[in-house]
Amino acid sequence: MSSSQHLTTELRQWITAQLRNGITREALYQAMLSSGWQADLARQALEEQSEEAPPSVSLSLPALQEPQVAIPAGSLPEPDLGDGRSVLLPDGHRVQVLTTLQRPRVVVFGGLLTEEECDAVVAAGRVRLARSETVAAQKEGSEVNAARTSEGMFFERGENEVVQRIEARIAALLRWPLRNGEGLQVLRYRVGAEYQPHYDYFDPRHASSKAILERGGQRVATLVMYLNTPTRGGATVFPDVKLDVMAQKGNAVFFSYDRPEPGTLTLHGGAPVLEGEKWVATKWLREGEFI
Numbered sequence: 001m002s003s004s005q006h007l008t009t010e011l012r013q014w015i016t017a018q019l020r021n022g023i024t025r026e027a028l029y030q031a032m033l034s035s036g037w038q039a040d041l042a043r044q045a046l047e048e049q050s051e052e053a054p055p056s057v058s059l060s061l062p063a064l065q066e067p068q069v070a071i072p073a074g075s076l077p078e079p080d081l082g083d084g085r086s087v088l089l090p091d092g093h094r095v096q097v098l099t100t101l102q103r104p105r106v107v108v109f110g111g112l113l114t115e116e117e118c119d120a121v122v123a124a125g126r127v128r129l130a131r132s133e134t135v136a137a138q139k140e141g142s143e144v145n146a147a148r149t150s151e152g153m154f155f156e157r158g159e160n161e162v163v164q165r166i167e168a169r170i171a172a173l174l175r176w177p178l179r180n181g182e183g184l185q186v187l188r189y190r191v192g193a194e195y196q197p198h199y200d201y202f203d204p205r206h207a208s209s210k211a212i213l214e215r216g217g218q219r220v221a222t223l224v225m226y227l228n229t230p231t232r233g234g235a236t237v238f239p240d241v242k243l244d245v246m247a248q249k250g251n252a253v254f255f256s257y258d259r260p261e262p263g264t265l266t267l268h269g270g271a272p273v274l275e276g277e278k279w280v281a282t283k284w285l286r287e288g289e290f291i
């Protein structure tokens with residue numbers, strides 16, 4: 001993010017109100033990072049308020065509304081790797097930075113999700129996959145896309161506690177507003193299943209893209225989180241640069257694209273699973289608020 005963010009009176013009042021209502025400083029700090037605040041600005045804002053806002057015990061907690069912080073034009077989701085750190089603490093949880101590539105922009109994270117978080121997402125996703133299988137089986141002439149032989153489901157944004165926690169962590173890690181994110185998608189690949197190389201952005205020339213783009217603009221970045229470790233196969237591959245990221249439970253691969261064009265070198269796919277299953281959760285980030 002550029003340094004164009006600043007503390008307006010409105011934002012100061014919002015912070016005061018949250019603190020008065022008993023929101024802890026830590027929760028508020030995380031919420032501010034999640035909504036795209038620069039960390040130093042968020043700290044400064046909270047420090048300024050430290051004397052002014054004795055918490056009131058009698059009020060119930062209102063829903064925490066993210067302040068609208070404009071994202072500077074042309075910026076992209078990006079972790080804060082500025083000083084060469086290899087461990088990040090987006091929400092107090094330790095995330096390792098394992099590998100980075102400049103072009104295409106790719107960052108591989110270790111331990112983004114805990115084992116328990118992975119298992120919880122798989123468990124919640126599994127029952128919904130099962131349901132969509134039955135529907136698909138009954139539907140005559142439903143189209144099977146040979147390029148994508150996985151099965152999938154979407155969570156609503158903030159749908160349950162674990163999804164909320166993961167989304168807040170991603171927003172803080174990638175410094176991108178939570179509300180610019182699509183709901184988490186879960187995919188299961190069985191042996192032989194794959195996702196052939198593709199781009200995640202919407203092709204502006206396609207007629208179908210118009211309606212999609214009205215719901216939050218282009219996708220600008222992808223985070224694929226591995227929910228289990230397939231026995232063999234299932235890497236996320238980037239053919240343009242011959243990069244393979246192996247699927248390891250809890251790890252994740254992030255990549256961003258500043259324009260909907262192949263020149264971003266973000267062609268990628270899920271290689272066929274050779275043994276075992278592969279489960280991933282994908283978070284796509286939009287340029288605007290996804291509604």
Ligand SMILES: O=C(O)CCC(=O)C(=O)O
Binds near residue numbers: 271
């Ligand atoms: O399964 C993978 O490794 C890639 C998934 C993917 O490309 C997507 O969900 O858009």
Ligand SMILES: [Fe+2]
Binds near residue numbers: 222
């Ligand atoms: Fe993709």
